Amino acid sequence: MSLKKYFPSLAILTLFIITGCSDPVEKPKPSSLSPVEAQVETLALSVVPVQIELAGTLQAVEHATISSRVAGQVVKLPVKTGSQVKKGDLLAKISAAEINARLRQAEIQLDQAQRNLARESALLEVNASTRERVKTLKEQVQTSEAAFREAQTILGYTLIKAPFAGTITEKLIEVGDLASSGTPLFKLENGTALEVVIQVPEAQSHSLNLASRLPVTVPAAGLTLDAQVREISPTVDPASRTTQIKLMLPAVPELRSGQFARVALVDGRATTLMVNSSALRQNGQMQQVFVAEQGTARMRLVRTGAVVDGRIEILSGLQAGDQIVIDVIEQLQDGQPLKVMTDGSAE
DSSP states (O other): OOGGGTHHHHHHHHHHHHHHHOOOOOOOOOOOSOOEEEEEEEOOEEEEEEEEEEEEEEEEEEEEEEEOSSOEEEEEOOOOTTOEEOTTOEEEEEOOHHHHHHHHHHHHHHHHHHHHHHHHHHHHHTTSSOHHHHHHHHHHHHHHHHHHHHHHHHHHTTEEEOSSSEEEEEEOOOTTOEEOTTOEEEEEEEEEEEEEEEEEEHHHHTTOOTTOEEEEEETTTTEEEEEEEEEEOSSOBTTTTEEEEEEEOOOOTTOOTTOEEEEEEEEEEEEEEEEEGGGOEEETTEEEEEEEETTEEEEEEEEEEEEETTEEEEEESOOTTOEEEOSSGGGOOTTOBEEEEETTEEO
């Protein structure tokens, strides 16, 4: 069979296919949304400070763990956790029977030494004794006086008193407990002056001095405060490679010892894209902005970073030169016509 019979059919089929594939492309329909007047800003690179946040803890500037200096049974305990005390107030009393006996013995020995010295001094005046004998007795009196003062001091250790005014934050004993020398009894803090303690990486610690001031945020109190460096450790912890730094906090009633704090520390400067916070719309877990493109609002999903002075860092989703809508974003829809406002007039 000759192929010439099929040429007309193939030509017709080819023409049909070409005709079917060359349908006219539909033109986009004009938007049915009403135009909205909007202000825009041109996105540009900005130089901003780079900050790191360090975790810290609030503590009282004046705090102490009070321990016993003598062994004995606790017989009196007039305070409890939370008690407010003044300097010199009695916190606890320890049984002192043995110490009282030692004090009485030292007192008797001192009295005897003084009598012997008085007798020999009288005999020396009538040449019935020697100067060497009187000198020896004087030294015995001095030794007895020292022993008596020592016994008095040890007896004073049985009365545990507050070294400064403050609050009992922890009571570690009860009446009847046996306290040994060095046993912690109380924790005392003066909560009127607080500081925040942070561990600063050694690379950043060199830029700080006693005149430095850093912003401190205390989330539990809902406060952001300006704190001055009070103390800088002269050494670096070899395990963590950090330096301990203490910052003095202003007196604020909402602050408590032990609260968590965040301290912002500038760690150089960087170039990044920053946009006005009013341009950002939060839609569930998504962050959106609108870009003006040829008189139309186009929605873009973005990823944000740090916030600096009311402006938000854009990590992805936009580029320098984009025209960002900075108002009326709550009423905008993707594809809505825009009347861009420039110096109060619409374009």
